[in-house]
Amino acid sequence: MHKTLTALIALSLASMSTTATADTPALEAQAVRALENDTHAWHFVEGLTTEVGPRQAGTEAEARARAWSMAWLKDKGFANVADEPFTMDTWVPGDIARARVTAPFAQDLVVLPLGNSAATPAGGFEAEVVFFRTVDDLRAAPEGSLKGKIAYISHQMRPAQDGSHYGFAGPVRWVGPGIAASKGAIGAVIKSVGTDHHRNPHTGGTSFPAGVTPIPAGALSLPDAENLERMFERAGGKPVMLKLEMNPRQIGATRSGNVVGEIVGRNPSLPPVLLACHIDSWWNAPGAFDDGAGCAIISAAALHVKQAGQPLRTIRVLLAGAEETGLWGSRAYSDAHIDEAIAVGIESDFGADRIWRFESNFRESNPALHKRIAAAVARFGVSNGNDAATGGADLNIVRDQKGALIDLQQDGLRYFDLHHTPDDTLDKIDPVQLRQNVAVWTMVVGILANEASSILTGGPIPSAPAIMQD
Amino acid sequence: MHKTLTALIALSLASMSTTATADTPALEAQAVRALENDTHAWHFVEGLTTEVGPRQAGTEAEARARAWSMAWLKDKGFANVADEPFTMDTWVPGDIARARVTAPFAQDLVVLPLGNSAATPAGGFEAEVVFFRTVDDLRAAPEGSLKGKIAYISHQMRPAQDGSHYGFAGPVRWVGPGIAASKGAIGAVIKSVGTDHHRNPHTGGTSFPAGVTPIPAGALSLPDAENLERMFERAGGKPVMLKLEMNPRQIGATRSGNVVGEIVGRNPSLPPVLLACHIDSWWNAPGAFDDGAGCAIISAAALHVKQAGQPLRTIRVLLAGAEETGLWGSRAYSDAHIDEAIAVGIESDFGADRIWRFESNFRESNPALHKRIAAAVARFGVSNGNDAATGGADLNIVRDQKGALIDLQQDGLRYFDLHHTPDDTLDKIDPVQLRQNVAVWTMVVGILANEASSILTGGPIPSAPAIMQD
Numbered sequence: 001m002h003k004t005l006t007a008l009i010a011l012s013l014a015s016m017s018t019t020a021t022a023d024t025p026a027l028e029a030q031a032v033r034a035l036e037n038d039t040h041a042w043h044f045v046e047g048l049t050t051e052v053g054p055r056q057a058g059t060e061a062e063a064r065a066r067a068w069s070m071a072w073l074k075d076k077g078f079a080n081v082a083d084e085p086f087t088m089d090t091w092v093p094g095d096i097a098r099a100r101v102t103a104p105f106a107q108d109l110v111v112l113p114l115g116n117s118a119a120t121p122a123g124g125f126e127a128e129v130v131f132f133r134t135v136d137d138l139r140a141a142p143e144g145s146l147k148g149k150i151a152y153i154s155h156q157m158r159p160a161q162d163g164s165h166y167g168f169a170g171p172v173r174w175v176g177p178g179i180a181a182s183k184g185a186i187g188a189v190i191k192s193v194g195t196d197h198h199r200n201p202h203t204g205g206t207s208f209p210a211g212v213t214p215i216p217a218g219a220l221s222l223p224d225a226e227n228l229e230r231m232f233e234r235a236g237g238k239p240v241m242l243k244l245e246m247n248p249r250q251i252g253a254t255r256s257g258n259v260v261g262e263i264v265g266r267n268p269s270l271p272p273v274l275l276a277c278h279i280d281s282w283w284n285a286p287g288a289f290d291d292g293a294g295c296a297i298i299s300a301a302a303l304h305v306k307q308a309g310q311p312l313r314t315i316r317v318l319l320a321g322a323e324e325t326g327l328w329g330s331r332a333y334s335d336a337h338i339d340e341a342i343a344v345g346i347e348s349d350f351g352a353d354r355i356w357r358f359e360s361n362f363r364e365s366n367p368a369l370h371k372r373i374a375a376a377v378a379r380f381g382v383s384n385g386n387d388a389a390t391g392g393a394d395l396n397i398v399r400d401q402k403g404a405l406i407d408l409q410q411d412g413l414r415y416f417d418l419h420h421t422p423d424d425t426l427d428k429i430d431p432v433q434l435r436q437n438v439a440v441w442t443m444v445v446g447i448l449a450n451e452a453s454s455i456l457t458g459g460p461i462p463s464a465p466a467i468m469q470d
Numbered sequence: 471m472h473k474t475l476t477a478l479i480a481l482s483l484a485s486m487s488t489t490a491t492a493d494t495p496a497l498e499a500q501a502v503r504a505l506e507n508d509t510h511a512w513h514f515v516e517g518l519t520t521e522v523g524p525r526q527a528g529t530e531a532e533a534r535a536r537a538w539s540m541a542w543l544k545d546k547g548f549a550n551v552a553d554e555p556f557t558m559d560t561w562v563p564g565d566i567a568r569a570r571v572t573a574p575f576a577q578d579l580v581v582l583p584l585g586n587s588a589a590t591p592a593g594g595f596e597a598e599v600v601f602f603r604t605v606d607d608l609r610a611a612p613e614g615s616l617k618g619k620i621a622y623i624s625h626q627m628r629p630a631q632d633g634s635h636y637g638f639a640g641p642v643r644w645v646g647p648g649i650a651a652s653k654g655a656i657g658a659v660i661k662s663v664g665t666d667h668h669r670n671p672h673t674g675g676t677s678f679p680a681g682v683t684p685i686p687a688g689a690l691s692l693p694d695a696e697n698l699e700r701m702f703e704r705a706g707g708k709p710v711m712l713k714l715e716m717n718p719r720q721i722g723a724t725r726s727g728n729v730v731g732e733i734v735g736r737n738p739s740l741p742p743v744l745l746a747c748h749i750d751s752w753w754n755a756p757g758a759f760d761d762g763a764g765c766a767i768i769s770a771a772a773l774h775v776k777q778a779g780q781p782l783r784t785i786r787v788l789l790a791g792a793e794e795t796g797l798w799g800s801r802a803y804s805d806a807h808i809d810e811a812i813a814v815g816i817e818s819d820f821g822a823d824r825i826w827r828f829e830s831n832f833r834e835s836n837p838a839l840h841k842r843i844a845a846a847v848a849r850f851g852v853s854n855g856n857d858a859a860t861g862g863a864d865l866n867i868v869r870d871q872k873g874a875l876i877d878l879q880q881d882g883l884r885y886f887d888l889h890h891t892p893d894d895t896l897d898k899i900d901p902v903q904l905r906q907n908v909a910v911w912t913m914v915v916g917i918l919a920n921e922a923s924s925i926l927t928g929g930p931i932p933s934a935p936a937i938m939q940d
Binding site: 046047049050051052053054061064105106107108110197198199200222223226227230231234285286421422423425426427428 | 516517519520521522523524531534575576577578580667668669670692693696697700701704755756891892893895896897898
């Protein structure tokens with residue numbers, strides 16, 4: 001029996017090894033086909049943005065997006081397609097968002113509320129604006145100094161290929177209104193955290209510290225923010241007065257959900273490869289770049305890997321709900337599945353422009369696999385980076401499991417022109433670049449899904465069945 | 471006495487001739503200074519867009535723009551600055567503009583009313599949309615076939631350096647809603663007449679034929695129009711239903727006005743050189759490109775010509791009112807001044823990008839002057855075109871007088887990305903290109919304002935005083 005088992009293992013490993021090497025050319029050929037003529041990804045994002053459009057977390061529109069995505073996945077042959085429900089605290093933007101400078105000049109400004117913003121009284125309020133060039137300037141303002149005033153907070157974000165200026169400017173939105181409120185401000189407006197010059201503000205979530213009552217908080221479009229700053233220069237010290245009216249509100253707990261689907265592997269008891277994106281968007285855009293494209297890319301790649309031959313491991317797609325308003329879906333997925341090991345997690349949530357750099361968090365622990373992936377994606381113009389992958393927002397489960405992560409970094413030079421604005425529409429997606437994403441993902445996911453050993457360490461896989469443990 | 475007069479004339483002409491030739495290098499030097507460091511034009515357009523902003527024709531905002539412009543012109547040393555009033559029929563956009571596809575998919579579309587649009591009933595109406603790819607397709611629809619429906623009219627405008635695709639696509643807006651109304655439509659929406667892909671519709675005037683009752687008529691942003699077209703493709707023949715709500719209205723006769731100012735010439739009895747622009751904008755943008763920049767360019771050029779030495783002829787700037795809603799100011803100016811000869815008219819109303827081509831309507835009647843101007847602007851990258859200048863919208867008086875016209879054609883590749891949209895903001899102006907405009911205008915206006923003979927024919931000027939008629 002022992003000999004038989006050993007022989008079986010040997011046979012199995014040999015066959016796997018053969019499959020793995022034999023599969024590489026098939027996989028590469030499929031990735032090249034994806035590069036040249038993938039239609040799945042465009043079909044997904046075109047359909048989602050046309051038939052559903054904006055899909056704010058926790059609303060009926062997000063529920064329609066889940067239903068639409070599930071129908072699409074089933075139609076394309078995904079197995080175990082499901083909507084895994086969770087509840088969340090839901091904020092909605094309302095339908096009034098007005099800002100008007102009333103003195104020393106009179107002019108409307110284009111504003112949108114930030115997620116978690118409070119409402120103004122009906123009819124709005126008018127108050128003097130205090131101008132802060134940076135969040136640090138706001139932090140330095142004396143306690144109580146903003147009593148009865150509206151804080152305006154600026155920044156100098158620039159396009160960066162790696163998206164790093166989001167970290168540079170993001171605090172203006174993330175914490176600016178909360179700091180202003182804690183110093184007595186009755187409202188806050190920020191220069192949109194973005195890099196374009198269209199009259200479409202960048203919304204996004206903000207938060208208020210414990211014990212600080214939320215205030216109305218909005219984003220001005222960049223042209224409007226710059227105009228407001230010029231008004232300060234021309235005001236000659238006279239107070240700049242702003243009238244602000246918005247009616248967003250918290251509507252309490254509502255249902256959201258994570259959509260999952262699988263390409264079942266030859267050995268479904270092996271930990272799966274998890275591909276993540278998010279299905280929700282802000283209310284103000286059809287969410288083509290953020291993140292319809294991501295869901296399109298991961299789903300298309302899974303289909304191409306399957307087309308090259310049934311993979312060893314199961315590939316699971318996670319179209320997370322309610323990412324934008326606080327990673328509700330990511331946390332719910334981790335809570336529900338923390339005891340089910342994930343082999344490796346990868347996420348697409350940075351638009352649809354070309355992937356230019358590959359990172360993993362197993363460069364040192366599993367150098368052979370890291371190098372093999374780097375070599376495989378080089379032909380698509382993807383370099384081997386120097387940093388450790390940290391994974392996207394919807395990969396909480398992998399971080400919670402301290403598992404393997406890969407980042408396939410997309411070119412971010414255009415991303416913050418569109419991020420969280422009404423301009424995030426289908427026409428912004430370049431089909432050629434979208435297909436490059438699908439091709440790179442096909443290569444990477446195909447290699448990972450056919451890898452018998454542990455992704456993170458290259459060693460045996462604790463949770464794998466006995467037959468795998470040589 | 472006669473001998474004395476003849477001597478005086480000879481002296482005067484000699485001095486003029488000397489001045490004219492001596493002035494060319496001075497003028498050229500001044501134009502180069504303008505190219506390198508003009509500040510007048512930026513100061514004008516920055517101030518107008520910051521301190522006034524949107525200035526819809528016939529409203530208090532347009533009145534503030536006139537007051538602001540007059541103060542600026544006086545401050546810079548223009549003489550005879552005046553606000554010449556006229557009355558006009560005024561349309562205002564209201565504050566509600568909503569469009570939502572309700573079936574077979576549900577999604578909001580971004581819409582703005584067109585000038586002269588009627589209002590919907592409060593709460594809006596819902597109707598089936600009929601899709602026309604072109605105005606000609608709409609024209610071919612049977613009479614009465616649109617009864618109770620909303621017409622959607624598309625086009626395929628592309629950027630064109632000479633702006634000629636405005637003529638290609640413009641009829642969609644100019645006459646589309648009127649044709650739809652005449653065939654029974656209760657509403658019309660058009661693909662914005664523009665070339666960008668931002669969620670900011672291009673408004674602009676439309677008109678309804680005599681006897682046809684105006685209907686609600688709006689422009690969808692180009693991403694929204696394309697989305698609507700994709701919905702038709704995905705609807706599988708099911709009716710596409712649109713809910714439309716808008717509340718624009720006609721408010722009857724209001725006061726507008728033309729702002730004028732002069733650099734007085736050495737011989738103010740000679741017909742002046744008329745430089746035109748318009749001071750009004752649509753309500754939805756600060757009108758930086760359209761046409762704050764134009765008023766900035768002509769005013770700055772007049773100041774630079776003066777700086778090079780008092781010109782022979784008076785230079786008059788005309789900052790026309792109410793151009794956008796029907797050339798009210800242009801017609802009022804011609805009506806008021808038709809008996810006062812204009813030497814030549816030039817207009818700037820096509821943004822602030824580089825001038826690339828020069829045209830006149832005296833190429834054949836006054837070839838020497840035409841060639842002299844063409845040679846003078848060549849150093850600024852301006853070619854000698856092949857067509858006859860027709861003049862801008864605010865030069866009605868020159869056309870009515872059958873006078874001399876010059877077109878200094880600006881690069882229009884970006885113009886219809888911005889035209890009549892909220893995106894027409896100061897940041898769209900490239901200061902380097904703006905200064906090139908001022909430099910070219912300085913050369914051209916300087917030559918014309920120092921030209922003793924008739925601009926149109928090169929012959930003597932009938933309305934000039936005796937001393938000029940050699």
